[in-house]
Amino acid sequence: MTRMSVRLFGAAVFAIAALYTLQSQQYLITFGDVLGPSVFPVIVGIPMMILSASLVVFPTGDVAWPGRDRLWRQAAALAAFVGYTLVMEEVGFPIATAALIALIGFIMGGSPWRALALGAVFGPGLWALFDQVLGLPLDFLGTLFG
């Protein structure tokens, strides 16, 4: 199992490198430039294919993936990050950030009320600090309310 991850990674990188090298041939050499835009990707892509193939055949290192409960926490945190990028411009910076801080704080093991309090303080607090004090424009209400 542990070596399998390295093999899978090697295979994925090999596929990407192969596509990358192949695609470079689409970039036609233009007049006046000796090497053109396609040679450097080949110089990178071919060693990359060799290296990743060798990792598939001779993997090294032991990879310990986290247990199921930890994976859930990571997935939840990731969902919070992605969710933030989706709703931030809609609901505005303070609300989105408060929610992000509260969620991550909770996922990291803070008690729900404390995490909420942390978000409630730092969401608007960071907005005030960056927008009002430091002059970095951040949307307060977002497109939904504003």
Place this chain on the structure above:
Amino acid sequence: MEVFSLIGNGFLIALTPLNIGLLLLGCFVGTLLGALPGLGPVNGVAVLIPLTFAFGFDPTSSLILLCAVYFGCMYGGRISSILLNIPGDEPAIMTTLDGYPMAVQGQAANALAISGVASFVGATIAVIGLSLFAPVLARAAIHFGPADYFALYILAFATIGGIAGVDPRKTLLSAAIGLMMATVGIDPISGVPRYTMDSFHLYDGIQPIIALVGLFAISEILLLLEKTAKDRPKAIKVDRWLPQWSAIWPTRWAMLRGSGIGFVAGVLPGAGASLGSFMAYVFEKQKSNKNGTFGKGDPRGVAAPEAGNNSAAGGALIPMLSLGVPGSGTTAVLLAMLISLNVQPGPLLFERQPDLVWGLVASLYLANIALLVLNLPMIGIFTRLMMTPTWALMPVVAAITFVGVYGISNSIFDLKLMVFFGVLGYILRKLDISLVPLVLGLLLGGDMERNLRRAMSISGGDWGILIASPISITLYALTIGFLALSVWLAVRDHKQTKAERLTEG
């Protein structure tokens, strides 16, 4: 001497109110980031870069702020090493070996003072070295042609992983992934858009800043979530903050030796602060461990690695500034900032922007004095702030990361890209693949390709130009020698332990 007048001018720049303010802020934030377990110099600097960007500081001020943070981290890392037996950052691992036993024996104040003074000695020696050697190296590098630069970059990629431990194939693969990403965007020479997948967001290429914030900061949060949320041990109480001078003085030779070793380790490519402190400790132990006191609270075992880690941190700035080739993770991140601010480090930097170089050097002298004050009389503040629980700290750090990246160009796409790089960074770290070569590849890839194409244009398509100069031949020989050495070492200790992988400081 010429150096003195240059440094004198540097002080004029460093002593403007804005730069002094940023310097003090950077020292404070850096010490705090270093002291907090879980946030090291790479993450700390990575989180702050987008902010300096968003605020539009000029390159000199940005660099002063971030180098102050970088130096501050090196000072702060020891605090939690000594009081909690948890290294505040990676280079401070060695300080736990003798620092914590000292604290247990009621010598916490002395251990903190010795390590504080050792940090000061190491960092100051490194800055003196920087003032003397960096211009010399830059002058030599003026003779480099495009083909020589191409060779230099190859050497940088081969050596960045360091010689300690990791499978060299993984390091090279990481560099190749970075180089691959560097080719995304409109090719500056021919104007052809490459690998943009028809997304106009990618026409400008992948911004190194966004990539590295994701790779380091976001992946760090994902990694933290794996660990059990156990209660941190209580910090050892420090009854008095005034150290005894008589405890510090006997460690002077350990400090000087550690500084020397650390400095050399810092200048060499692929080493960085972690290796500097490691080597300084091992050397000091071999030299002074006559009665078997090392590991049981020997003051010299605190002084040597702290001097070594700070000295290496300063030394690592030399290749970054004078050649444009960083030797460690944090200096790679600093390089990313400079390149993004349209400052091309390298030999010409010393000619074209002496204000930046010497302003920075002068600031680093001042930063050391500020840090000594912060870390001796004012250390009580940090020991209290250090106890902030992770669940309260990391969410705020994450939020600041998002603000900073969003602030660069008010783009949600940038945030998504950052999260993507966070996941990528997490996977790579799990697979034991260093992130530093990837960042370096992304940073230097464009320049590497330009130099290659320029060389080929000069020669009219003859590949022989790549090995036509003695400089490039020497560099390729060094590369081959280094790769041979690291392959040999990797094969020799196939079963390496985690403690040996000390390359990401």
